[in-house]
Amino acid sequence: MTHRNHVHNYILPSVLHKWRSHQSDLLEGLKQSETVSLGGDMRVDSPGHxxxxxxxSMMDLSTNKIVDIQLVQSNEVGSSVRLEKEGLIRSLEFLEKSGVKVASLVTDRHTQVQKFVREQKPDIDHFCDVWHLCKALTKKMNAMSKEKDRNKVKIWRKSIKNHLYWSASGSSNGEETVAKWTSLLNHIQNVHVHENPLFPKCLHPPSTDKNKWLKPATKAIYKLEKVLMNKRVLGDVKKLSPLHQTSALEGFHSVILRFAPKNVAFSYLGMLCRLYLAALHFNEKSGHTQARTAAGELQFKIKFPKAKRGEHVVSMPKTKYSTEYVTELTDILFNEVIQDPAPFVADMKAVAVPGFLCSQYEQPGKSDAIPSHMSRFSCPGCEGTALTHGDLTHGDPTPI
Structure with missing residues (x-):
């Protein structure tokens, strides 16, 4: 109890004060910029619904720093499926009130988010992150490659993913991105001249490998067309971000696990301050450059993540980061908060904390709940007696 009081009265107010001061400095810099590109994504505290x-979390994509975090409790919006849209609405409202003019926004493929930005924020250029679409298509191609007579699909998986990234990064607008992406279906059938004038022919040299091409009018081609060229995929391809992606934002979500693991329950204020602490930690190391060897050459590492199913990835180690925010937090705690905690605790109490999840339900009194409670092993007239199978079936030993 003493530890809990110390955390609530001293540590959490210190984190809140430090974050608001740090966030104010970030927003001052964003207000000076005419073109602010942000990336947004939702992170939940447990899997499923x-x-x-x-x-x-909202990130400035030019600096890879977290500029805002909105914590939403599921009973505030009625269902967990509405959390992401509500978080985006609150974050954009906060940034607009702070004087930040958002020019572009990169998010995942969430349909509610796309509809909200399209209808309520038409002045913001909305883009979709390439990795999220690539991940969804890869899952479907992996399932397809396991089917009978679909072995050649496995050969093309990596090339298809590379083509998606190339289509997004090498196009000047969404229509050109779609034209390059749809040329894929012709290309894998060894057809390199296309009907779309925005991308009339492939740019690669002729290939001498005749065994890799898929035959026209086969089930593999039909399946690929159904997965890769359906209406929703083409709509998302048109919105793919040509410049900024949200990979750094996914990295921030991994950092949160160090401060707020998903197997531990936290109060609303406890969770909020842990998110702020994670953002302070992430922002301090976001500006670090790639590490170099003693000879001055850039360092690289090869990793084999489980999700890649045997494929390797190349990572770029960063220089060792400092923890100056910890020193600043300590100074605030001992030199300001402990000396006079009243104003800091008042700021903490001013945070709007939603009610418990059970507060949305009708709670009967104990005197009403106990009489209505019946055990599954009890029946009228049998209270307080040991029941046999015959008792449960009211004398009939035949199974129900």
Missing amino acids: CTKYGSY
Whole structure:
């Protein structure tokens, strides 16, 4: 109890004060810029639809620094599926009130988010992150490659993913991106001249390998067309971001696990301050450059993540980061908060904390709940007696 009081009265107010001061400095810099590109994504505290908290993080994509975090509790919006849209709405409202003019926004493929930005924020250029679409298509291609007579699809998986990234990064607008992406279906059939004038022919040299091409009018081609060229995929391809992606934002979500693991329950204020602490930690190391060897050459590492199923990835180690925010937090705690905690605790109490999840339900009194409670092993007239199978079936030993 003493530890809990110390955390609530001293540590959490210190984190809140430090974050607001740090966030104010970030927003001052964003207000000076005419073109602010942000990336947004939701992180929930548990898998599936049983989540309690959803934290929506907004990142400045030019500096890879977190500029805002909105924590939404599921009973505030009625369902966990509405958390991401609500988090985005709150974050954009906060940034607009702070004087930040958002020019472009990169998010995942969330349909509610796309509709909201399209209808309510038409002045913001909305883009989709390439990795999220690539991940969804890869899952479907992996399932397809396991089917009978679909072995050649496995050969093309990596090339298809590379083509998606190339289509997004090498196009000047969404229509050109779609034209390059749809040329894929012709290309894998060894047809390199296309009907779309925005991309009339392939740019690669002729290939001498005749065994890799898929035959026209086969089930593999039909399946690929159904997966890769359906209406929703083409709509998302048109919105793919040509410049900025949200990979750094996904990295921030991994950092949150160090401060707020998903197997531990936290109060609303506890969760909020842990998110702020994670953002302070992430922002301090976001500006670090790639590490170099003693000879001055850039360092690289090869990793084999489990999700890649045997494929390797090349990572670029960063220089060792400092933890100056910890020193600043300590100074605030001992030199300001402990000396006079009243104003800091008042700021903490001013935070709007939603009610418990059970507060949305009708809670009967104990005197009403106990009489209505019946055990599954009890029946009228049998209270307090040991029941046999015959008792449960009211004398009939035949199984129900």
